[in-house]
Amino acid sequence: MLIRLTGMLLISIQTWLITHGVESPDPDQVVYVDTDLDGVVGKAMILECGSTVPDGYIWGFTQSGTDTSKAVVYDFGKGPKLQNLSQSLGDIQVISGSASLSIEHLLLAAEGLYTCQAFYDMDQVAKLTYYYIRLRVLVPVSKPYILLSDASPAEGSSAWLRCDLENGTGPLYFLWEHETNSGLVNTIGQGSSNIFNMTVVNHNNTG
Structure with missing residues (x-):
């Protein structure tokens, strides 16, 4: 499954590959990592994008019940750029020294599929890893x-x-x-x- 992005971000991906002199990744070398997580409304949680910092990455979000992924944050080497969508999910920040997301005050609308598309420059050949995180947002039981x-x-x-x-x-x-x-x-x-x-x-x- 490929992440659907706006035309601007697709151009940015190509620009990143060209400026780094990196060939597009071989589809057979693309790695997929799947994770299921539970979060709680109003609480904090972390969405991880690998153990090492990629040379470039895009976080996408597909809300439950839809099939379109929208960009949450991206970084092509000039620092993370949060998108307007992030405000509807909670207080999102990129954890310093990583590509992982910290979400404070998690909102119910944050339930869905998160995709971190991470690029690694490996000897002039791009390594691409997709981190798929299916997040379920739980609502605490109120007093019966x-x-x-x-x-x-x-x-x-x-x-x-x-x-x-x-x-x-x-x-x-x-x-x-x-x-x-x-x-x-x-x-x-x-x-x-x-x-x-x-x-x-x-x-x-x-x-």
Whole structure:
């Protein structure tokens, strides 16, 4: 998979190769590195682009649900140039002495595929490595609250309780506990469902 870039950046890539007297890389010598990462909304994380500093690089981003990659930052030997897109992903900076990205205050819109296209000048022949990072941005689970079909059901009737929350990335796991008036706590249900059904209510359900 090749990164789709604007015409200006494609010209810059060619200019970089020409000014460095470097031949275009042999497609058979292109290296691909795949990584899956999880980040958390509002937190910080690092996206790595190799262990050594390339002679030139481009970071691209493809938002989830789309197939077009847009440039986030590039450096063809004159220092990193952040693009406007970076502002919608979080507080992005290139880590000094590397081509890796530091993202502070990660935003939900930052979820997607990141591609670092790194060029290395290897004896007049370009070595090209694609670092693919699939980033999933997780939303912390907010404080849950319970809704009841009937706050005071009659004995012998049926009722349900539903555990709702405003935010939270799935899959979610629910643990239902019942505390009696005497303070005894028992687990009465667990699993992926946020609904607990009481088919026949009796006085033992009080609590």
